[in-house]
Amino acid sequence: MSIFHDYVNQIRIIDGHEHLATPQIRKNENHDLFSLLHYLDSDFHSAGMKLGALGRQNSISVEQKASIFMDYWHKTKNTTYARMFRTAMEDLYGLSEWNVKNLLETNEKVVQASHNPDWYEHVMAQKSGIDLAFTLIQTTKLEYERFRPIMFMDFTFKLRTLKDITTVERMAGVTVYHLSQYLDAVDTLLHKYVQEGMVATKFGHAYWRSLASGKPTFHEAELAFNRLMGCKLDEPLSQAETQALQDYLIHFIIQRSTAYGLPIQIHTGHHEVSVSSNGNTITNSNVELLIPLLLEYKDTNFVLLHSGYPYYLPYLSIVKNFQNVYADLTWVYIISPTAAKQILHGFIEMVPMTKIQGFGGDYNFIEGTYAHQKLARKVVADVLSEKVAESALDESEAMTFADRIFRTNLIDIYKLKGMEVQ
Structure with missing residues (x-):
């Protein structure tokens, strides 16, 4: 890393554009891992998945969602959208090997974070x-x-x-x-x-x-x-x-x-x-x-x-x-x-x-x-x-x-x- 990487990494950012729900909304809506896909959902759709297949409105079980997720993950994990999801899950939740079992464990951690009043800070x-x-x-x-x-x-x-x-x-x-x-x-x-x-x-x-x-x-x-x-x-x-x-x-x-x-x-x-x-x-x-x-x-x-x-x-x-x-x-x-x-x-x-x-x-x-x-x-x-x-x-x-x-x-x-x- 150069001195510029060190310097840029310490800048306190003003973020000019987001669509972030408030902490209270996230808690009230009880968000889990599958409701955090956002851009990755677009890549899954591009790879053939029906839009909303993993959404909160879909009544299938989390086990079924995890299985569908892994199917499309293997098709799309090359994209930067997928890379961002990987970075988030691995850095913030400790997800290491990407499989159904670990995805379900991480899903529980995401639900807990959604109810954590200190998570946003x-x-x-x-x-x-x-x-x-x-x-x-x-x-x-x-x-x-x-x-x-x-x-x-x-x-x-x-x-x-x-x-x-x-x-x-x-x-x-x-x-x-x-x-x-x-x-x-x-x-x-x-x-x-x-x-x-x-x-x-x-x-x-x-x-x-x-x-x-x-x-x-x-x-x-x-x-x-x-x-x-x-x-x-x-x-x-x-x-x-x-x-x-x-x-x-x-x-x-x-x-x-x-x-x-x-x-x-x-x-x-x-x-x-x-x-x-x-x-x-x-x-x-x-x-x-x-x-x-x-x-x-x-x-x-x-x-x-x-x-x-x-x-x-x-x-x-x-x-x-x-x-x-x-x-x-x-x-x-x-x-x-x-x-x-x-x-x-x-x-x-x-x-x-x-x-x-x-x-x-x-x-x-x-x-x-x-x-x-x-x-x-x-x-x-x-x-x-x-x-x-x-x-x-x-x-x-x-x-x-x-x-x-x-x-x-x-x-x-x-x-x-x-x-x-x-």
Whole structure:
């Protein structure tokens, strides 16, 4: 190990993107090993397993689940998703030989950990070196000091049925008759979330429609809204019928988020099989489709998640040229450490270091976050060692870069008061 590995390993991380349940939720839901698969579930599905076959909703016995798991484990254990699961189970639970018997024993340990009030502190703070994590679980009531909320706002503009509107009405505590009132309801929710500690707005719409947004007029949006309000039997409208309304609302949410000083995180690139709802139409997620929005909202800070993978070459050009766009390595290390190294080399060569966010675990469970940060630290240290060896950076610059991407930049971008000296 180089001095850079030692240095990077001691940095206290600000984690810019997770989907971690709170300790209380995890305890209440009694999570076991088979409910912690997350990304590995996608690889199992790719290898032929039915989605959800090992999920908590499935009533088969744990012995049957362990047998199915081992069948697909042997088919997928080469992937980095599998490697992360292996790291988590072996480092945190002592799993050594991978067989049904040991898997069942580890399953019991996972259940015990889910009920251990100290488990999150042990894994997040002590083992992972994470001081703070932003988590997206569609609530601001996190009740864990190391979490800050980010809220998906897709539900406010993914309008296909009358029920979608009444959901926003209920959450905002208002009654809506006209589009202008609906806009007020969305703004009410944004204001409420900000008051409750939300640090950024999240758009995940590339999973269910294109990132491309037009610029419809209020009248065009209103026509679609009124048509939707007339669907009294809750018949759905098509994407084409609601496109103008969705696009108008996207613009509105960006404007109001900017007024509240919120950065906007946007999913770009790869669609995870376990959550995709549009048949994995990857072209919907091409980062180039966002250029009109990035040009229009120069006062808005956009964090484009996942380095746009696999569209990371145009992504590099965009984050280099747009002052209001921030580069992000959330998830990238675990899809491919090789690609992550290539992307990080590009960032160092092309993007000001103050614009790069170096880590987001993007996991549903803290064990995955632990494994991910361990890999991320190694990849970053490897790349910095290479850059110093080729005289692109000196040692001091490399260490400053690491501090920046793992901590300082996130404190600055998300205005994290009180985190500067920790």
